Amino acid sequence: MEKVAIESFAMNGGVGDNSYANNSSLQRSGFEATRSLIHEAIMEKLDIKHLTSGNSFRITDLGCSAGPNTFAAVQDIVEAIEQKHQSEGTQLPLPEFHVYFNDQVSNDFNTLFASLPLERRYFATGVPGSFHTRLFPEKSINLVHSFAALPWLSKVPEEVVNIHSLCWNKGRIHYTNAPVEVKEAYKGQFAKDMMRFFNARAKEVVHGGLMALCFPCLPDGQPNSHFLINVLFDLLGSALMDMVQMGRVDEAKVASFNIPFYASSTKEVVTLVETNGRFTIERMETLGSPILQAREGSECYSKTTRACTEGLIREHFGHDDEIINELFDRLTKKISDSDSILEESYMTYVFVLLKRKED
Ligand SMILES: C[S@@+](CC[C@H](N)C(=O)[O-])C[C@H]1O[C@@H](n2cnc3c(N)ncnc32)[C@H](O)[C@@H]1O
Numbered sequence: 235m236e237k238v239a240i241e242s243f244a245m246n247g248g249v250g251d252n253s254y255a256n257n258s259s260l261q262r263s264g265f266e267a268t269r270s271l272i273h274e275a276i277m278e279k280l281d282i283k284h285l286t287s288g289n290s291f292r293i294t295d296l297g298c299s300a301g302p303n304t305f306a307a308v309q310d311i312v313e314a315i316e317q318k319h320q321s322e323g324t325q326l327p328l329p330e331f332h333v334y335f336n337d338q339v340s341n342d343f344n345t346l347f348a349s350l351p352l353e354r355r356y357f358a359t360g361v362p363g364s365f366h367t368r369l370f371p372e373k374s375i376n377l378v379h380s381f382a383a384l385p386w387l388s389k390v391p392e393e394v395v396n397i398h399s400l401c402w403n404k405g406r407i408h409y410t411n412a413p414v415e416v417k418e419a420y421k422g423q424f425a426k427d428m429m430r431f432f433n434a435r436a437k438e439v440v441h442g443g444l445m446a447l448c449f450p451c452l453p454d455g456q457p458n459s460h461f462l463i464n465v466l467f468d469l470l471g472s473a474l475m476d477m478v479q480m481g482r483v484d485e486a487k488v489a490s491f492n493i494p495f496y497a498s499s500t501k502e503v504v505t506l507v508e509t510n511g512r513f514t515i516e517r518m519e520t521l522g523s524p525i526l527q528a529r530e531g532s533e534c535y536s537k538t539t540r541a542c543t544e545g546l547i548r549e550h551f552g553h554d555d556e557i558i559n560e561l562f563d564r565l566t567k568k569i570s571d572s573d574s575i576l577e578e579s580y581m582t583y584v585f586v587l588l589k590r591k592e593d
Contacts, residue, residue, distance in 0.1 A: 293312070301345065307381060384449045424502075
């Protein structure tokens with residue numbers, strides 16, 4: 235099996251004030267928009283008779299975090315498959331469902347397992363490890379789901395932290411508003427990661443199996459500097475730079491810090507699927523998500539950003555709670571003062587349904 239050095243960046247665990255579990259309502263509203271698409275995908279595209287072997291149906295949610303959104307996704311999928319089974323009028327018994335919850339090894343699987351729904355109609359298993367590598371035996375998975383996870387890169391592109399490179403990203407923590415070379419380096423890393431993702435899944439997913447992938451993504455031609463997540467990372471970088479000015483954080487530390495997240499365009503996604511060649515695109519939709527107003531949304535946006543990046547920030551800058559709290563208080567204030575920036579911002583997801591081709 236391929237060995238890959240993983241830069242760990244699980245979301246905040248637990249169920250406390252800063253946890254992902256309590257600060258994922260923005261992802262939840264994006265997910266809500268995809269629910270009917272997943273249902274339709276299963277009703278229209280799933281060849282259930284062909285896929286079920288030994289009466290088991292195996293589902294995985296890649297990048298599940300510690301909940302709760304993953305449970306809603308999995309329940310929808312199981313219900314849709316049950317409905318599909320009934321609609322086929324078959325004499326065969328309902329399949330038994332096995333659900334594999336996957337995330338990075340540093341994910342809070344204890345919180346995930348402790349909050350598993352009691353009424354679930356599936357066997358639950360945790361699968362720790364990066365989805366950029368093999369996670370399952372060959373031809374063992376019938377349906378892959380993943381929400382809001384694929385833009386997270388396996389690592390920051392090396393050029394971006396190389397002081398001798400044109401891409402050295404001093405004074406910023408992301409490619410937003412950076413020279414074009416920096417964005418290109420991120421784009422290249424995303425392409426490499428996605429190729430590894432598709433190659434691993436091509437081995438694991440049975441022929442005819444489906445992948446329902448949904449993640450933050452830009453419609454073609456839209457400016458990446460107005461994409462909401464990029465705007466938030468830009469403001470976080472600006473808060474860090476303010477703390478450098480005040481002598482609260484070391485400048486060199488900020489110069490070597492970057493967020494490994496890349497929001498691709500839908501065109502890039504199509505090109506990557508086609509270049510890989512192992513899956514057909516059965517459906518693709520772009521979905522919009524509303525933007526909150528600066529003052530009303532500042533706390534929610536800041537806490538969501540914190541739940542997603544605090545682990546990374548602590549790993550790089552250390553575990554000084556005072557510094558971390560100050561950083562996110564500053565971010566909240568910056569968002570609250572950014573009416574005009576948020577007015578121009580937009581948030582979109584791509585939903586892409588892929589089917590594993592015959593070899
Ligand atoms: C924004 S959260 C989304 C969580 C959940 N799917 C939801 O909709 O609420 C992204 C998740 O992807 C996980 N993730 C990122 N890169 C990953 C990788 N290479 N392998 C497995 N999980 C990964 C993160 O740890 C995180 O839990």
